[in-house]
Amino acid sequence: MRIPQREKERDVMPLSLADLATLGNTPITIKSWFFPNVYLRMDGAGVTSFNGSGSGTVNCQFGAGPLEKYKLHRQTDGFFSFESVTWPNVYLRMDGAGLVPGGAGGGTVNCQFGADTHERFKLFPQSGDSFSFESATVFPGVFLRMVADKVTVATNQGGGIVNCQYLEDATRFGPSGGAHERFILDVAS
Template identity: 65%
Template sequence: MPLSVADLAALGNTPITILSTTFPNVYLRMDGTGVTTWNGSGSGVVNCQFGAGPYEKFKVLPQADGSFAFASATFSNVYLRMDAAELPQIPGGPGGGTVNCQVHVGTHETFKLLPQAGGSFSFESTFFPNSFLRLVGFGVTASTNGGGGVVNCQFGAPGGDHEKFFLNVAA
């Protein structure tokens, strides 16, 4: 059963997974290998994985403003980062921008969770208004060492096919 905003605020250190609503069994994957110091443009790899292993588990950190940060459950002090500065402002277009990792929670590492139909959420950047986390998992049908698919940003598409996720307690 997908988690609610109230559930997320009360999880503590319990890890979750971030599952695409469009691509069956395709999860958000964050590889923080070598991400040990702050880098202005971020580093590491965020993409997709078929099934949920260690790189697909996150800890939810509620922020004072009601937003959330997502830390890797595998890589210490590594957070999901979204930079939509270069995102084309074309709703429903091909997406763009950069989604990767950072070693601390700053302006690019916090998200508003917008509830969608069926218990899913869209992730809106708190720093880049109207910019959403986007996952395209075409061809991601088996687990691979490096993951696959595309994770980037989308302008003006809350609730779009590639911008909705189920958040579940990790198995």
């Protein structure tokens, strides 16, 4: 795992696909590739049992605090699930029902107690040390999406939009596409 010391401050380099295999229970953050200093926020308060449509809140936060830390779990099928560090056994959930190619973002991204089909993701390395996260089993071609243009300060409730985007090419984004669907994984500080 690469953790370099930079001149003015300690910072971590984005994790690579090879790094993900050696993480163990080391907490990570999921940072937007496009929006500076904006992280995926998951509030799993009250999520204590399985709910078919999920529950809790997933949105954006400026900076990374406790609700922006995850444990990355490699599943036996080779896909990945993201468990909240703050809310044990609460996982990132994505439902892309009803999305069509070329449409605007939509669907639902929230939390689930336990990791089943909607909580499994394929991670695709992209340029700029980033990844895109595709639904691994239920919604092929549906990717995690974050829009955070107005998220410029930290707030208790977070902000922005986290939902899904359907893309016909499920393996790669073009060199200038997929800005809202690209994320940087770092070791949490």
